[in-house]
Amino acid sequence: MRPGRRAVYNRAILIAVEESEVRMTQTVHNFINGQWVPAQSGETFPSYNPATAALLAQAAKSGPADVAAAVEAARSAYKNWRLTPAPRRGEILFKVAQVLTERKEELSRLMTQEMGKILSEARGDVQEAIDMAYYMGGEGRRLLGYTAPVEMPNKFGMAIRDSAGVVALVTPWNFPVAVPSWKMLPALVAGNAVVWKPSEETPAMSAAFVQVFADAGLPPGVLNLVLGAGDVGAALVEHPAVRVVSFTGSTTTGLKVYSGAAAQGKKVSLEMGGKNAIIVLDDANLDLAVQAITWSAFGTTGQRCTATSRLIVQRGIKSKLLDALVAKGRSLKVGDGLDEAIDVGPLVNEKALAKVEHYVQVGKGEGARALIGGVRIEAPGYFYQPTLLDNVSPEMVVAREEIFGPVLSIIEVADLDQAIEINNSVIYGLSSSIFTENVNAAFRAIRDLATGIVYINHGTTGAEIQFPFGGTRGTGNGMREAGQTALDSFTEWKSVYVDFSGRLQRAQIDTDAVLGEL
Ligand code: UN1
Numbered sequence: 462m463r464p465g466r467r468a469v470y471n472r473a474i475l476i477a478v479e480e481s482e483v484r485m486t487q488t489v490h491n492f493i494n495g496q497w498v499p500a501q502s503g504e505t506f507p508s509y510n511p512a513t514a515a516l517l518a519q520a521a522k523s524g525p526a527d528v529a530a531a532v533e534a535a536r537s538a539y540k541n542w543r544l545t546p547a548p549r550r551g552e553i554l555f556k557v558a559q560v561l562t563e564r565k566e567e568l569s570r571l572m573t574q575e576m577g578k579i580l581s582e583a584r585g586d587v588q589e590a591i592d593m594a595y596y597m598g599g600e601g602r603r604l605l606g607y608t609a610p611v612e613m614p615n616k617f618g619m620a621i622r623d624s625a626g627v628v629a630l631v632t633p634w635n636f637p638v639a640v641p642s643w644k645m646l647p648a649l650v651a652g653n654a655v656v657w658k659p660s661e662e663t664p665a666m667s668a669a670f671v672q673v674f675a676d677a678g679l680p681p682g683v684l685n686l687v688l689g690a691g692d693v694g695a696a697l698v699e700h701p702a703v704r705v706v707s708f709t710g711s712t713t714t715g716l717k718v719y720s721g722a723a724a725q726g727k728k729v730s731l732e733m734g735g736k737n738a739i740i741v742l743d744d745a746n747l748d749l750a751v752q753a754i755t756w757s758a759f760g761t762t763g764q765r766c767t768a769t770s771r772l773i774v775q776r777g778i779k780s781k782l783l784d785a786l787v788a789k790g791r792s793l794k795v796g797d798g799l800d801e802a803i804d805v806g807p808l809v810n811e812k813a814l815a816k817v818e819h820y821v822q823v824g825k826g827e828g829a830r831a832l833i834g835g836v837r838i839e840a841p842g843y844f845y846q847p848t849l850l851d852n853v854s855p856e857m858v859v860a861r862e863e864i865f866g867p868v869l870s871i872i873e874v875a876d877l878d879q880a881i882e883i884n885n886s887v888i889y890g891l892s893s894s895i896f897t898e899n900v901n902a903a904f905r906a907i908r909d910l911a912t913g914i915v916y917i918n919h920g921t922t923g924a925e926i927q928f929p930f931g932g933t934r935g936t937g938n939g940m941r942e943a944g945q946t947a948l949d950s951f952t953e954w955k956s957v958y959v960d961f962s963g964r965l966q967r968a969q970i971d972t973d974a975v976l977g978e979l
Contacts, residue, residue, distance in 0.1 A: 489520040489668045491527055491688055494534035495681025497668075501526045506689070508664050511577040511807040512797035512842040518575075520664030523689040528656070528696040531685040535627045535654035536702050538682025543624045543652040545680075550650050551601015556677035557646075558594035561587060568638065568669055570799065575666045576634045577806040577842075578761050579798030590642035590670075593926045593943070597646035600948065604651065615962035622952040624652030625728070626704040631694045631718070633710045634662035634809055635764045638670050640732075643930065644707045645674075645684060647947035653705070656685045658694045660710075662809055698722055707942075707950055708732070709766075712863075712889075712935055719938060730940035730950040732931055734863040735766045735891035737921040740880040740906070743777035745896035749918060751785045753894070754869070757920030759793060759805050759847040763867040764813070766936075767892045767914070767922040770864055771853075772871045773880045779873055783832065783851065790833045790847050797842070807842040808866055814843040817866035824850050824859035829870065855883045863889070877902050885911040890933030892921040913937070 488505050490497040499505075504522035509515065521527070542550070561568070569583035578586070606621040630644045637659065645655050659667035671686045687693055691714065698706045698718050708718050709732040722729045739757065741750050757769035774782055798806035808814045814837060821835050834848030845867055853860050853870040860870050874880045884893050894916035895906040903917045913932040914924055924930050929941035940950055 487518070489518050489664045489688065491521045491523060491531065492668065492671045492675070492684070492686040493527070493531045493682075494538070494685070495675065500524065500689075501530075506661060506664075508575060508662065509810070510574045510842075511809050512574075512799070514841045514843070518665040520661075520668075520688045523687045523693045525696045527687050527689075528693060528700060531656045531687045532627055532697070532700045532702050534682040534685050535656050538680060539624075539626060539654035542654055542680065542683045545652070547601045547604055547650065547652065549601070550652065551598040553678050554594045554598035554601065554646060554650055557674055557679075558591050558598065560673045560677050561591045561594060564669075564673065565591070568666075568673075571669055572637055572663075572666050573798045573806070575663050576637055576809055577798060578635075578764075579803050579806045580801060582761055583798070586636055586639045589636070589639035589926055590646075593639075593642045593646045596926055597650045597947075600647070600650045604948070604952075606954075611958065613960070613962075615960065617959040617961065618957065620954055620956050622651065622948060623955040625951055625953050626653060627702050628653045628655055628705040628707065628951060629697045629700070629703045630655060630657045631698065631706070631708045631710065632657070632659050634660035635761065635766070637663040637666040640709050641667070641670065643926065643942045643947065644709075644730075644950075648705075648707075648951040649679070649683065651948060651951045653951055654683050654685075656687060656697055656703070658687050658689065658697050661688070661690045664688045694718075695721075698727075699725070701725065703727065705951060706730070709942075728950070729938060730942065731938040732766065732942060733936050734889050735768070735932065735936055736771060736861065736863055736887040736889045737767060737769050737892040737912070738771035738773050738884045738894070739769050739921060740773045740874075740877075740884060740893070740895040740897075741775065741778060741782055742877060742880070742895065742897040742899070742902060743775045744898045745778060746898065746918070747778070747781060747785060750782065750896040751789055753896070753918075753920035754786060755789045755793070757894075757922045758869040759790070759867045760922060762806055762808055762845075764809065764865050765922055767924065768865075769894070769921045770869060771860060771884075771887075772869055773874055773883055774871060775877075775880070776873055776875060783849070783871070786849060787832050790849055793847050795838060795844050795846065805847055805867060807844050809843070811843055813866065814845055817845050817864060817868060820859055820862070820864045820866070821848060821850070821868060824853065824857065824868075824870070827857045827859070829853050829857065829859060832871075834867070855886055861887050877905065881906065881909045885909075888935035891936040892916070892924075892932070894919060894921045913941070 500521040505519040572583040611618040712733040832849040834846035838844035931941040
């Protein structure tokens, strides 16, 4: 434990992480105005390790009063933060990147223990935040606007990005560091103050992430954390002082957030469900396809919004591909992700496991056949066997709804046209992929796949932070995270006109007449 860390709570978490399996008994608090504070009610809720079902931590169970305190802290801190020069704000983000790099291993171990993804994937999750911190830190010296010529003599015009104010972030448990980083880093570099409500599945992880910002020198009140369930998120997004809401999670909740915020005229960025497909044409490189399908479908136990949950396969290659997928799927080791030999960790909780079981039953009832898996693993944690469902047709429930588990539905097609039509037939539009060696087919797919992300000869996961991330139709509301586009969520455009003529020009009386004379 490095001396000088400010948080009380962290001692427990980081000792727990260093000693790997030590149970936490201490409470994770809210972070408001630079202080770790319990919920005003004094209530807590538990956080469990999904691989063992053991208690990991207790966390502050916030209510509207805690939300109000956090928003007030943000509102007050915003006054100075917006005036802090952007390059200085960016330097703090570089420091965040450094501290994250130093703590990458302990944060990754905590992540595996709190939400179950295997250690190598947890490291990737933290790395995305490191990448984003460097990328957005650089924006401190850019935040580019533009100038354009103006109509009048002795006049100058420019469009600049302005901060928006207090922003509310509501995030899921499946990428407990990466996804929040996509939101808070652009929000902070742009000069906003943040109130963050993470998933109730990952309070300890969220607190450890916030501690990084505090230790990197972010001023008190600029980033605030309120822990709790959906009611806390609802109170936050509805708070009248919140100007921008950025949400990642289920489509049902996202649309509720959207309509509530619309009534208050707030800007909203939504990242919701997916039902991503990999298309495999007859001429595909089989080995590449097998690797990509396996990791996109079963990596993170299928709990990515980018996970592959449909395989759309051309008739000629189907039996060879399925044989290889079955063999590969059988070789996967399911277990506690702290063990480096494990390939697939647990589902996040009992409810998620029950949902997967339900969908597989529905699929079987509609005529699907499990080539492998299709059963839960009896253990204290929430494990389900990687599952390949054959005989799926596009109208079946398992081909349309997001399962968010290690289940891949296999749909046979005759040709590329049919594959694209089926890919585009679901309500979601996040990620899609095609395996082919034919450049014409690849470019037709790029043109016609109606998703926000398209991969050629690569699985549906693995988006990098310097490109826009997000989806069409039921996946989003037209906004994108990451890349330059992230700044659009967290800034307002301000158009500025400077008249330096120093005298009343006829132009100011009658623009058209003056222009006519010029
Ligand atoms: C998510 O599942 O919400 O592209 C995000 C990917 C990761 C991010 C996934 N970089 O799979």
